Amino acid sequence: MRTLASTCAVTAAAAASLLFAAPAALADAPGDNGTVKIHDATTGEELMKNEPHVCTFYLDAFKFDSTQKAEWRIVAWKPTGDNKTEVASGAITLDDEGHGRTEDLNLADGHYKLFWNFEGENGAAKHKVFWTDCEDSTESPEPSGSATPSDSPKPGESVEPTASGSNAPAPNGGDGGSDLAETGATVGITSAAGLALVGAGAYLVMRRRSAAGQH
Secondary structure, X not given: OXXXXXXXXXXXXXXXXXXXXXXXXXXXXXXXXXXXXXEEOOOOOOOOOOOOEEOOEEEEEEOOOOOOEEEEEXXXXXXXXXXXXXXXXXXXXXXXXXXXXXXXXXXXXXXXXXXXXXXXXXXXXXXXXXXXXXXXXXXXXXXXXXXXXXXXXXXXXXXXXXXOHHHOOOOOOOOHHHHHHHHHHHHHHHHHHHHHHHHHHHHHHHHHHHHHHHO
């Protein structure tokens, strides 16, 4: 009885160890342990991060099997495409550490999905959804304002006199300076004539007084 009980216990322990070991072995199945990232062209390939908004970009694979071969394709995704139209594809052989990167890629601005299939895969393809947007990075800034033309005359260019002061046109359309000069001359003549008449009158009065004194 003891021998039978001991045998059953050992069998149960072995079965339990196999049961718990199975998921771990499945999770570490060759080919499915890697990951792929979308990288901006300026991002170092050693950084294991995904960038879903890029302009020029590349695909960066990590932790796959040594010298594993992979094939990839990019599909135009809604709203850019119909989720079926392939816009780019290629193949790559990873290095001894299961790492590798594609050449730099360029796509029209839009929404896309990457499908990454690899040699010996046991599950679904690796995939990433991302956007390309190069419009902001290529747009040249508009000038802040237009240059104001200089008021200085160019060489050989005549300059028209500016109306100002006494040379400004008179309200009635005539030459204001000439009218003032004529007015001044008239006032001067009138004043001189008046002084002459006053002097002549004084002279006559004095003559009359002198004649009266003699009589």
